[in-house]
Amino acid sequence: DERTVFETNVNGLVRMTRLCLPHIRAGGHIVNLGSIAGRQAYEGAASYVASKFAVRGFTYALREDLLGRPIRLTTVDPGLAETEFSIVRFKGDTDKAAAVYKGVDPLTPDDVAECIMFALTRPWHVNVDEIVLKARNQSSGGRIVRDA
Numbered sequence: 847d848e849r850t851v852f853e854t855n856v857n858g859l860v861r862m863t864r865l866c867l868p869h870i871r872a873g874g875h876i877v878n879l880g881s882i883a884g885r886q887a888y889e890g891a892a893s894y895v896a897s898k899f900a901v902r903g904f905t906y907a908l909r910e911d912l913l914g915r916p917i918r919l920t921t922v923d924p925g926l927a928e929t930e931f932s933i934v935r936f937k938g939d940t941d942k943a944a945a946v947y948k949g950v951d952p953l954t955p956d957d958v959a960e961c962i963m964f965a966l967t968r969p970w971h972v973n974v975d976e977i978v979l980k981a982r983n984q985s986s987g988g989r990i991v992r993d994a
Contacts, residue, residue, distance in 0.1 A: 854897075881924060881987075
C-alpha cells in the first residue's frame with residue numbers, strides 16, 4: 847500500500863510534471879491536487895499524509911523553478927470529499943467507506959471542480975496560489991463533527 851500511495855501521489859506527480867512541462871505554452875496553468883492531509887497530520891494515515899506533504903513541497907519548489915515563466919500554478923487542498931477514495935482505501939469495503947461520510951455533509955467533486963475553475967478563470971495577472979476547502983463540520987483531517 848505504501849508503494850502505491852507514494853508511486854501515485856509523489857512519483858506520478860513529479861514524473862508527469864517533468865514530462866509535460868516542456869510542452870506547456872505561455873499562458874499555461876498547472877493545478878496540483880493536494881489534500882488537507884498535506885497540511886495537518888491525522889491518526890492512521892501516515893503514508894498518505896507524508897505523500898501529500900511531499901506534493902505540497904514539490905509544488906512550492908516548482909513555483910520557485912517557474913518564477914518568471916508565463917505559467918501559473920495553483921494547489922487545491924480539499925478536505926473530506928465523498929469520492930471513490932474511501933472505497934479504494936478500505937479495499938472495496940463499502941460499509942467502511944460509507945461510515946467515513948456518515949453524519950456529515952462532505953464536499954463533492956463538483957465543489958472541488960468549482961474551486962479549480964475559479965483559479966483557472968482569474969485574470970492573467972492573478973495567480974491563485976492555494977485553495978484549501980473543507981466540509982463545514984471539519985476543522986482538520988481528523989476532527990469532524992458528525993450530526994447525531
